[in-house]
Amino acid sequence: MATAETVRVIFRPAGRSARVPKGTLLTAAANQIGVPIEQVCGGKGTCGKCKVRLLSGTLSPVGPAESRHLSSDELAAGYRLACQAAALSDVSVEVAWASAAAGVSILVEGLLEPMPLEPIVEKMVVQVPRASLEDQVGDYEALLRVLPPSAGQPPRPSLSTLRELPAAVRAADGLVTVVHADGLLVSVEQGDTRDALYGFACDIGTTTVVGYLLDLNTGKRLSVASTLNPQTRFGDDVVSRIEVAQRSAEGLESLRQTIVEAINDLIGQACAEAGVPRERIHALSIVGNTCMHHLFLGLSPAALGRSPYVPVVAGPLQLDAIEAGLRAHPSAQLFVLPNIAGFVGADTVGVLLATRLLHKEGVRLAIDIGTNGEMALGSRERMVACSTAAGPAFEGAQLTHGMRAADGAIDHVDLGEDGQIQVHSIGRGKVRGICGSGAVDAIAGLRRLGIIDATGRLLSREEVGTLRGDHLAERIVPHAHGGAFVLVPAEQTAIGGPVLLTQRDIRQIQLAKGAIRAGIEILMAELGVGPEDVVEVCLAGAFGNYIRPESALTIGLIPRFPRAPIVPVGNAAGAGAQMVLLSRQAWREAATITGQVEYVELSLRRDFQQVFMQAMEME
Ligand code: FES
Known part of the structure; x- marks a missing residue:
């Protein structure tokens, strides 16, 4: 053959x-x-x-x-x-x-507002009496006799607990440590093991995945592990991955296995760094946008991709981690944060938990900018949220020399009034491209000098010469994408040519920022507030962390709020995932957030196109 x-x-x-x-x-x-x-x-x-x-x-x-x-x-x-x-x-x-999707800076830190330490899983030590011929009580029933009422009446045992039980109660003279979570007997361990109580929180982003190993006794973070989301090989944005999952059951299963394996690797890395066996992890939590949530659980995201864009499940889930394919203690519990809507997911719930916006007076805006811009506006009285399709331009994709925020990427650009250009890039090597924050800086700088007009048009070489002199005019070069500005000349780059910002790149950033700005404008209209009513802007996520607020304001990504400081809150979604492991109260709150936040469907707004067109303008 x-x-x-x-x-x-x-x-x-x-x-x-x-x-x-x-x-x-x-x-x-x-x-x-x-x-x-x-x-x-x-x-x-x-x-x-x-x-x-x-x-x-x-x-x-x-x-x-x-x-x-x-x-x-x-x-x-x-x-x-x-x-x-x-x-x-x-x-x-x-x-x-x-x-090469490697060498990428991944944001792990996030603002975590203090909450009382009250872990979602707990341990207690009890002495289980021996059975005798006079009292032929089963091991589980003997344990129930000595459990205090606070542990539940009676707690449900997991199958693996029953399997552990005979050895545990016969060692150490019946002294055992009971691990329980919300009425469930998660595990029974020989002797007193109260010192060891661990949790693993994971934020599944469309682009990156970050996992945090926590000591639930002290609330301390022991280690962090992160990676690019390996699902990017199926497509960078959620829409491409929804298409793959929709095409066949195998596609969905490949996506599921890919992310589950990645998380298992992160658990392994984080545990190795901290010297904690993975079997000691009794609780895990997951946040992600609705699509990442579905793909991780192996739920079809097909309905997310078409009107009316509904998730399979919105509410919070408590599952056996093993059922989701995660390798930790065999009975470890997995806490999956709820989704608000098809495109406002558990990651936004994590941001709201971490920033505590639903507990605060005064209107605040939280925005997580990625390929989708998810945003929530409001206060303890009322909170509205929406999602806009910004596209991947802010992550460096779709730009002529765009790349992720990795070594060699221009992340900041300063354009002085005198026309001097200073370019800052990540790492020590030569420049290789530009990432989202660098592109926003460059466009803002060119706009301030008048080299880009309010509609986003890059002026011609002649116009720049008249306005700013030859020094800058020489940087305008012809390009198939409608002309370009030379950010870094060829001899200073590692790509054998200049790094350019083209007219098409400016349009891509305008489209992305227009979508975000339109979402903010519509949320303000929905809530009946103006820019002067907003008292704080929380920028979540990597892009929000690295972008310069002044540049964001100059390109009109965010309105000028006269009273509101702009506060980068880092990976707030990841912080929210950690909070639910550290605090039962946070988990209870997460469960209620879905009902507290009003989702605004932008496609139902007749004025969206008009608002979007206006939002494309620069300052
Ligand atoms: S992955 Fe090859 S062109 Fe997009």
């Missing part, structure tokens, strides 16, 4: 290789062995981010998508799109730096 011919694909600089059937796409080969390559569009050939360079061997002929996204110089140098090029022989390819 003839067997399919196989070829070997080597990925440089990692040096890892995959043996695959001849004709396999390079992305499929990379995915098979876990080599990270950015696949923003999920392999549709529309984002141009999966660039690799052929070092040796033969690939399939250059296709139309590659001709569109690669310049003639790049094609001549051997650059290809990994999602379009198939291996026809043994090949060696170099993953273009900006395509």
